[in-house]
Amino acid sequence: MSAATRLRRLDEAMEIVVLERSGYVSFANCGLPYHVSGVIEQRSALLLQTPESLWERFRIDVRVASEAVRIDRSRKSVVVRDVATGEESELGYDRLVLSPGARPVQPPIPGIERALTLRNVEDTDAMVAAVRDARTAVVIGGGFIGLEVAENLLHRGMSVALVEATDQVMAPLDPEMVAPVHDRLREHGVDLRLGSAVTAIGEHDVTLADGSTLPADVVVAAIGVRPDVALAREAGLQIGPLGGIAVDSRNVTSDPSIYAVGDAVEKDDALGDGDLLVPLANTANLQGRRVADDIAGRGVPTRPVMGTAIVGVLGLQVAAVGWNEKRLRAMGRDYLAVHTHPASHATYYPGAAAMALKLLVDPTDGTILGAQGVGESGIDKRIDVIATAMAGGLKAPDLAELELAYAPQFGSAKDAVNMLGFVAENRLSGLERSVQWHEVEAMQDAGVTVVDVRTPAEFEAGAIPGAINLPLDELRDRSAEIPDGELIVHCGVGIRSHAAVFILGDRRVHNLDGGYTTWRAGTAA
Amino acid sequence: MSAATRLRRLDEAMEIVVLERSGYVSFANCGLPYHVSGVIEQRSALLLQTPESLWERFRIDVRVASEAVRIDRSRKSVVVRDVATGEESELGYDRLVLSPGARPVQPPIPGIERALTLRNVEDTDAMVAAVRDARTAVVIGGGFIGLEVAENLLHRGMSVALVEATDQVMAPLDPEMVAPVHDRLREHGVDLRLGSAVTAIGEHDVTLADGSTLPADVVVAAIGVRPDVALAREAGLQIGPLGGIAVDSRNVTSDPSIYAVGDAVEKDDALGDGDLLVPLANTANLQGRRVADDIAGRGVPTRPVMGTAIVGVLGLQVAAVGWNEKRLRAMGRDYLAVHTHPASHATYYPGAAAMALKLLVDPTDGTILGAQGVGESGIDKRIDVIATAMAGGLKAPDLAELELAYAPQFGSAKDAVNMLGFVAENRLSGLERSVQWHEVEAMQDAGVTVVDVRTPAEFEAGAIPGAINLPLDELRDRSAEIPDGELIVHCGVGIRSHAAVFILGDRRVHNLDGGYTTWRAGTAA
């Protein structure tokens, strides 16, 4: 639709037809889960435009319940089926824009036909009807749609189990970052089953691979989405290695008269040579608008994608941009990881919330490779700032110099993003050595001593096995108590141990990145 | 203090002495106003560190109630006066860092000695004592400190008048942008006196230039701050044209052994050749840290400033970065201004608030010159994103391509920042002509017709004098009703009229930037 409206503005005379299989266009996909709970009360709020309003305002000929069933590229025409009558007709085109989106993955589980999915308004109506008298639900899949659905079912007062095949929800983030999300889900009573596969869906329950059953008046499948390429494949358009429609930087497919945009296409990865599937609304909308410009003969800049994404989960903001550590490891790439736990705004002003931030950096040149954040507030801002820095080609140490708006309600004099820059620069320049939570055990086995510089009270409340406690403020006087050899120092989040690194500067000392907080999240995950 | 702590980390052996005239160091200046109302309940919350804690942790020798009264540059020493006893002593240095801050301006008004100012903890204690039994207050000055003080006095239940000599509060923003701030102040019962000068302060009241008097149990002077350069000037250090200590890009003064940072110095303007006074905590802290790096022999990148600032006023966020239109006009520079009024997040999700955003752009190359924002939420994020884009050298049209994290609670699929990019690109590329609110009247006088494409109901509720009403959705059918000649089209905010521009594409049409909303704010201001 963004292509159609923009194209009308660029060309008042062009004939523009939009075909839509379902009964609705220009609806707010991203709001659908919130209507299931009534957080978005009015169903009509989801319908941003109608065929009538689009005709009135834009003279766009929107045909709902009209499915494109075949493309005849040689005749430059599309065969359209009236979904109500089954009647077929032919529609010619000069330019064809494919924006078929992505389909929810339907795994081959016995009983899967009972599972609901959520993609469009009809699906939402079905889910609203299904949950009306339901008390128990099993949501399969811990991606962002699964989490949103789980939250909204909870909001209705239902008992919800969330079954996720991997060891973590929200795959775009690394496991130690989503530990707070797991905690939050459990605190709200979600029966969280990680590393669990559903083997069968019964009439009233769901069976897992370990044989346990979960009560399920309602089952929702949210295992992910796959580019809807049936039409494109059948028309002989090139499909990319990830299963999306292959397009060039102008979003042109292998047929020069056919464009493709949105969830259905593979996008150039802004950080590397490959492609990405980024099923996100920002990308889809912007690509649509760009295609209109291209059709109208305006130049469009190339726009590779980084996949900036956010989801709200039970009061937590969970966001990411770029590559994650899992991916970097899988690629065998060198990286520097920085974990911090700053407050969303000045701690002396009421209402500051703890944030967990992670920055991934190229150790050779400081290029920002990715960032992740989890917390009750302020995450959206920090991830957007970092995404913008990445788009502007700023390096990690440049984050230290950013002038960000500060008043105590909104940030800190040295903002959390500045701090990421400080820490990254300290490590890139070799001023401070760091180790990751997952490296501690092996280093201890190799004889490295872990020194916990927190207070005795903090130490008592929970510590890394084998660590010795030496509070920072006593470190200068008591450093003789530390055994010889290499050291890991740590505190709660890394700030006090950062000071300790320099107090113990004549020894080989590593700061435990993210401190006890990240270590605990990582080992719990 | 940021210089001292960082320097300790960089050099465990160096002797570091901090001199402080008042009784406190490392206090949260920016929190002081909020303690006056009790929003920050605990006075102790304002004291981030003490001389004792700084000694324990950092071995920094902090001497409070110790004033540096003279610098002897040839002897490399400072004469220190014990504020309690008046005793003077001498302290040598290898490197001296001046961070004396800025003094509240005290205008020569009869009775000014009764006016309170707010700079440090002692001032706060005095203000807390003064307001205890007070019922009426006059705040002189509508800068960010004046606004914060006014808000906090209101919060105590006091009657507050705010007197501001110019026609607007918050000078970093342009007048049409602060109109909502004026409204908000008045809605909360503030007696707002714009364009008013205080001529005398009496025992229980304040007299204005127009002869009126305002009751005033308490008077607060917040007219601005001026670099505290007494010590530096007396020592013969170079003072810059704006009255701040002159420093180079490493923050070195005209004496190579003396650095200066913070509110007291003039900073390189990131956007031009000149200098700026930027009395903000982010800049002060970062400069302090940089100076430590320089002293320790680490290279520091040059860091000119843009002056990103924000203030909270009675639930509104008011923020700005870079140059404003007033300044651009005063400089005689060409610029393109873009006003938008987007929602802080998707309107179909509850809680979205209206924002007013303004972007100033170099019309020749799209360089972002500044941005301003006012609204209940989401302003801090947008201004930080734009400040980051500016730091990264992104041009206005690049904002269109930014991948910002979207879920309905946090933004829009095409985020407000993307929209600024769209509009800027449309105008820079000549796709759409625009006019500013202050240009309308003269154009009407010259025979240009104003066409209001809003609905009749909106038109009835308030319209630009002389405008004709032709709703967008009827424009194609009724365009013959529009008189010949040049046109200005407008709607509420500029989106519908943007569509109208292209429907009327065969005529010379200007879109009224920011629509009726900006026009009304501008003409009211």
Ligand SMILES: Cc1cc2nc3c(=O)[nH]c(=O)nc-3n(C[C@H](O)[C@H](O)[C@H](O)COP(=O)(O)OP(=O)(O)OC[C@H]3O[C@@H](n4cnc5c(N)ncnc54)[C@H](O)[C@@H]3O)c2cc1C
């Ligand atoms: C529940 C849910 C929540 C989401 N939340 C977010 C979020 O918070 N943030 C975010 O960034 N993204 C979110 N998304 C993703 C976002 O909605 C998509 O990225 C975006 O809508 C993709 O746009 P698109 O045009 O590629 O596909 P779609 O919006 O899916 O549109 C494709 C349309 O094409 C129609 N169609 C397909 N094939 C044919 C055919 N052959 N003939 C006719 N019509 C056809 C389909 O019926 C569909 O309406 C969410 C998605 C869902 C489902």
Ligand SMILES: Cc1cc2nc3c(=O)[nH]c(=O)nc-3n(C[C@H](O)[C@H](O)[C@H](O)COP(=O)(O)OP(=O)(O)OC[C@H]3O[C@@H](n4cnc5c(N)ncnc54)[C@H](O)[C@@H]3O)c2cc1C
């Ligand atoms: C009420 C208030 C609210 C503010 N709110 C914000 C905000 O929301 N956001 C923001 O970015 N900024 C804000 N600021 C500004 C911010 O506090 C300053 O930019 C920052 O503190 C400047 O640091 P500085 O080191 O230059 O000066 P200061 O913090 O003022 O420190 C200078 C110190 O030097 C001492 N001193 C001066 N001369 C001598 C001498 N000869 N001998 C010994 N000691 C001396 C002074 O007593 C003072 O304590 C606010 C300031 C105030 C007063």
Ligand SMILES: CC(C)(COP(=O)(O)OP(=O)(O)OC[C@H]1O[C@@H](n2cnc3c(N)ncnc32)[C@H](O)[C@@H]1OP(=O)(O)O)[C@@H](O)C(=O)NCCC(=O)NCCS
């Ligand atoms: C509703 C929909 C049809 C919007 O169409 P649209 O008219 O292109 O978009 P908007 O109403 O957001 O308006 C944007 C236009 O107004 C312009 N604009 C915005 N503010 C402006 C202002 N203050 N002054 C001038 N122009 C302005 C923009 O430049 C843009 O025009 P352009 O593309 O020609 O540059 C389309 O976004 C849609 O179908 N959305 C629903 C589906 C969806 O996004 N789902 C996923 C998320 S839930």
Ligand SMILES: CC(C)(COP(=O)(O)OP(=O)(O)OC[C@H]1O[C@@H](n2cnc3c(N)ncnc32)[C@H](O)[C@@H]1OP(=O)(O)O)[C@@H](O)C(=O)NCCC(=O)NCCS
């Ligand atoms: C309190 C004060 C002394 C802080 O001193 P500080 O130790 O330099 O600063 P912080 O406690 O914020 O810690 C920052 C340090 O921790 C490091 N750090 C932060 N998070 C870290 C992490 N997770 N891992 C490792 N290091 C981390 C930073 O890199 C920085 O060290 P560096 O400068 O050596 O790079 C100083 O900021 C001050 O006096 N503030 C009050 C005055 C003021 O700011 N007023 C205006 C605003 S109200």
